Amino acid sequence: xxxxxxxxxxxxxxxxxxxxxxxxxxxxxxxxxxxxxxxxxxxxxxxxxxxxxxxxxxxxxxxxxxxxxxxxxxxxxxxxxxxxxxxxxxxxxxxxxxxxxxxxxxxxxxxxxxxxxxxxxxxxxxxxxxxxxxxxxxxxxxxxxxxxxxxxxxxxxxxxxxxxxxxxxxxxxxxxxxxxxxxxxxxxxxxxxxxxxxxxxxxxxxxxxxxxxxxxxxxxxxxxxxxxxxxxxxxxxxxxxxxxxxxxxxxxxxxxxxxxxxxxxxxxxxxxxxxxxxxxxxxxxxxxxxxxxxxxxxxxxxxxx
Numbered sequence: 001x002x003x004x005x006x007x008x009x010x011x012x013x014x015x016x017x018x019x020x021x022x023x024x025x026x027x028x029x030x031x032x033x034x035x036x037x038x039x040x041x042x043x044x045x046x047x048x049x050x051x052x053x054x055x056x057x058x059x060x061x062x063x064x065x066x067x068x069x070x071x072x073x074x075x076x077x078x079x080x081x082x083x084x085x086x087x088x089x090x091x092x093x094x095x096x097x098x099x100x101x102x103x104x105x106x107x108x109x110x111x112x113x114x115x116x117x118x119x120x121x122x123x124x125x126x127x128x129x130x131x132x133x134x135x136x137x138x139x140x141x142x143x144x145x146x147x148x149x150x151x152x153x154x155x156x157x158x159x160x161x162x163x164x165x166x167x168x169x170x171x172x173x174x175x176x177x178x179x180x181x182x183x184x185x186x187x188x189x190x191x192x193x194x195x196x197x198x199x200x201x202x203x204x205x206x207x208x209x210x211x212x213x214x215x216x217x218x219x220x221x222x223x224x225x226x227x228x229x230x231x232x233x234x235x236x237x238x239x240x241x242x243x244x245x246x247x248x249x250x251x252x253x254x255x256x257x258x259x260x261x262x263x264x265x266x267x268x269x270x271x272x273x274x275x276x277x278x279x280x281x282x283x284x285x286x287x288x289x290x291x292x293x294x295x296x297x298x299x300x301x302x303x304x305x
Contacts, residue, residue, distance in 0.1 A: 003045075003048070003049060003053050004052075004053040004054070004056035006045075007057055009035070009039060009041060009057070009060055009061060010023055010032065010041065011038055011039050011040075012038040020038070026040070031043055035057060035061045036061050036062065036107065036108045039061040052079050052082070054089065055076065055090070055091075056079050058093050058108065059076050059080075059124075059126075060124055062108065062109045063125070069097055069098050069099050070096070070097045070111060070126065071098075071116045071129055072093075072094070072095050072123055072126055073095055073096040073112065073137065074094035074112075074134070074138055075089065075090050076128070077094075077128040077129045078138055078150065080123050080128050081131055081157075083134065083135065083138070083150050083154075084150070084153055084193045085146055085149065085150065086146050086149060086193075087142065091108060092108055092110060093108060093110070094110055095109070095110070095111045096111065096114045096115075096129070097111045097112070097113065097114075098115050101113055116133065117130045117132075117133045119131065131157060131159055132154060132163045132167055134154075135150045135151050135153070135154035135164070136151075136164055136168060136171065136179065139175070139178065139182050140171065140174065140175025140176075140178060141175065144181055144204075145197055145201075147179070147181075148200045149196045151186040152196040155186060155187070156188055156190075161183075161188075165183065181203075185199055185200055186199075187212050189212035189213040190212055191227075192239070194239040194284065195212070195228075195239050197239075197287045198228070198239045201293050202304075204290065205290065205293065205294055205305060206304060206305040207230075207297065207302060207304045208232075208303055209230055209232055210229075211228065211229045212227065213225055213226075214226050214228070216269075216270055224266050224270050226238060226270060230302065230303075233277060233303065234275050234276055235276075235278040235279070236270055236276060238281050239287075240281045240282065240283055267279060278302075280296065280297070280300045280302060
């Protein structure tokens with residue numbers, strides 16, 4: 001069970017004024033957090049949640065306000081799917097109502113007019129938009145980096161590029177330029193948020209001819225795969241995040257120290273190849289600061305502007 005689903009939601013009730021006053025007193029005492037008007041949760045479990053999980057709780061809080069034809073969409077559908085994002089998760093919940101003629105806004109909730117494509121699944125009894133539409137509609141509204149991160153996740157999750165392109169055209173001109181840029185950069189071969197973010201920065205810096213997940217093969221059958229390969233320059237570019245050495249899911253049973261040693265051996269093998277002229281490691285601190293990344297690239301001979 002996701003932590004957000006395990007949190008008990010406490011609601012005031014018009015028929016129980018004493019209970020409502022009790023919840024209000026507990027909130028003033030710091031024991032409860034008010035998620036929205038009349039809706040509270042215990043403070044300790046709330047403070048243990050990350051941004052996505054808090055958004056999921058806010059979604060549960062607004063369900064009584066939704067029409068029967070409402071569908072969770074945009075950031076809220078993305079939270080259900082676990083789409084990665086670079087920006088903080090918003091407090092406002094987003095939904096779509098097929099029967100609306102115009103958008104409706106309430107505190108902490110926007111219900112847009114539209115005709116959503118449903119995923120066929122429910123979040124606490126409420127449908128949410130399909131993954132492809134969720135990724136595309138968020139890409140229309142966010143930064144280029146967030147757009148590529150979300151679209152790459154959709155591609156890795158099995159959504160076809162043709163489906164993304166279809167939805168891009170079906171949505172009209174609004175946000176179409178951003179979507180076109182994002183679709184030109186996104187690639188199912190980007191294996192992580194960091195690689196997607198780095199691909200965006202490389203495009204922004206006009207770095208040419210980046211090949212994701214290039215494989216170097218050895219006579220004994222061994223294969224060393226690198227994040228990005230620049231064939232004209234013979235340069236390897238790797239995004240190196242702490243997660244590679246700390247996340248049990250990525251360690252594959254190794255200790256952090258063993259993972260570091262394995263990575264060093266791999267890098268030494270790749271550096272020793274005749275076609276490799278350089279090996280550049282990019283960290284999160286580089287991708288969040290383009291000027292820092294530009295300096296790193298120029299230092300190592302990576303073409304950029």
